Amino acid sequence: MSLCKVIASLFILVSGLCQAGEQYAVFAHSAPATFSGEAVIQSESAYYVGNIKNGVPHGQGLMMDHSGQVISGEWVNGAFNGKGVTIDLAPVKTLKASKEKSTSSSHNGVLIIEQQIYQGPFNHLQLPHGKGTCYKGSKQSPCTYKNGIRQ
DSSP states (O other), rough: HHHHHHHHHHHHHHHHHSSSSOOOEEEEEEOOOTEEEEEEEOOOSSEEEEETTTTTEEEEEEEEESSSOOOEEEEEEEEEEEEEEEEEESSOOOOEEESSSSTTTTEEEEETTTTTEEEEEETTTTOOOOEEEEEETEEEEEEEEEEEOOO
């Protein structure tokens, strides 16, 4: 599945969530510090759709910045905690997924970049780092990354 299809799927999912049940609150720039609930926030640098607590993203949500980067997953006190998916279209198309918090010194995840897949450990900078498995088409091979550079 291409990254464009993934992004389109995410937006279809979000638009479906927005239409189901109660409407989302909509805010320009930021939500009031006293607001908790589901909202759409349009700031000068990004759009956010999801759960808000005390005026900041908290819970499940999706953010897209104006460069095209999409972050979907779990937010805690206004910050993405690393459990979810990050899609970055510029300058190189990439998709990163993790089931663990990225704030730890090391976590496992998947990175798709230019039709190649890396599965393995990432460092605290969210770069591939360590021994993992690389895939290209139907070929699978062990590979090692050090601070995002394949060795």
